[in-house]
Amino acid sequence: MPTRYYYYDYDYNNRTRNCSTTTTRSSLEPPDVPRLAQTARISLTPHEVEEFAPKIRQVIDWFGQLQDVDLDSVDPALRADSETGYLREDIPKTFKNRESMIAAVPSYDEPYIKVPKVLNKE
């Protein structure tokens, strides 16, 4: 099903937005915010879902403009630099400030970091 996307163009001189809409074929489902929130482990309130959904959709639509670029035979760049092969020796070192790390743990019951039960939903 074709979806529309907007070419976002903010004109600073006239403070207007020039939107050109074009349609493009896409089989991608639009963002399902409650499902994404579950995947990302963030408990959103219904109000937040309502507030975020249109903004997220607008940005994802804007991302869609990359679909129209001819990128065949272009390698993806994994990172900015091209230096490789820096390995260090596999020698363990003890981190000295362990007390400070432990002090940062919200629920600590020596020597355990406590969490609530993991419910099994049968």
Added chain:
Amino acid sequence: MLSTLHHPPRRLSRFFPANNKPRHFHTKPVLSSSQPVTDQSPSSTSPPESQILSIHHSLLSREVTATQLAETYLSRLKLAEPQLKSFIHVSNNVLKEAQSIDDKIKRNENVGPLAGVLVGVKDNICTVDMPSTAGSRVLENYRPPFDATAVKKVKEFDGIVVGKTNLDEFGMGSTTESSSFQVTANPWDISRVPGGSSGGSAAAVSARQCVVSLGSDTGGSVRQPASFCGVVGLKPTYGRVSRYGLIAYASSLDVIGCFGSSVADTGILLSAISGHDRLDATSSKQEVPDFTSQLISASLLESKPLKGLKVGVIRETLENRVDSGVKSTVLGAVSHLEELGCTLSEVSLPSFSLGLPAYYILASSESSSNLSRYDGVRYGNQAAAEDLNALYGDSRAKGFGSEVKMRILMGTYALSAGYYDAYYKRAQQVRTLIQKSFKTALDENDILISPAAPSAAYKIGEKKNDPLAMYSGDIMTVNVNLAGLPALVLPCGFVEGGPVGLPVGLQMIGAAFDEGKLLKVGHIFEQTLQGCRFVPPLIADGIPQ
């Protein structure tokens, strides 16, 4: 800076030891009269001096003590804070550390090049003796068990960390309005934003609350606030400065950067923090030259000091989408460079406009992964919950602000099974195109220039509810992060707005690891710029110096 010297340029080549280890260095006091650092006659429009060198000289010649300097800066800091809100946390140890420097000097012991220099540190950079929140409630009161490598180096050179500066939460934003704690104001007009995400660090240097500061730059977060606040901002090459201790936002894009009130100070700070670090697997082993050894006094420059330098003006950055005032200020900078002997030409960077969506896809995707560690279990704020999923969900819901939540959700979407090829992979391919186009342009030019932002500072609240409007302000800066290149922003003029006008920054982009050339060109540009003084009204009028 070296304008106080009346003899041939003294090379700073041993200011920082070649292997960048903390060997303390003792300078001979210079016999000419240098201005004490607290005297900045408001009427003069002379170019900025290096405050770091000035402080170093004043301390060693016993003109002033580190304690006196610290007291002056602290009182200025406290006076401006209610209006500016640059700092999330101010150190309790400043005077104690200043005293120990004074004791060393009294005993004629060597002190480091940053002795007595008050340094602000962005709150997403870990400091062991102060909270590090990344501007987020999820890390409120978090005390890291270690210093970031960059902070460790500042301390090794005897710098004093004055406090942790405000930022957009986790670096996500361009105004500091997404900080969970406070919004920082622009010292040039307190109804306007200072830029972001390193808005606190930029405002603090601009308002002279500290001498220099550290920030981070993922998509422009050092360069855009430098432009908005009228200070110098430097984004180093990816891998130049260790990221160990920088709270990660987008690991393939993040770098730690420097702010100063002069190019020289920014270069000195960069020298201090650069270098390979075994604790950062992406840290480069490229040798670190002494960045400041090329900085010559303005009075000793020949008439066309940049003769032969090829400068490419990026055509796409001066098209319609730029504020006309910014455009004319940058064209003024172009003329200035021509007067200095540069050969200017126009370059076109194909795929330039694709960089913005590509950047936001990569940054949101990487951040959704990097922020998954904030689960309320091992550190940070923990919500009360009866089962593990609720613990995660509620801790994160309560701890993260709206902008961060939205970006995590967008990133989660872009990385979902079936969508990776459409978004993340395509963004990486666009990244390749951008890297190639920069390489071609920099094979033919020494540096490239553009505005740092399409406008000067806008009003607080103006872009808050329109994410795409805010993102579009990053168009000048994101491509540089995608390519991993270094860039320097320095103030080049003003546009209308605020009580006395708003500063505009010029961005200079260099080839990888070529920070030295950027600093050399920037320094000459700065020292020869006539009739401009980049000290905000907050300092020049109301606050005692």
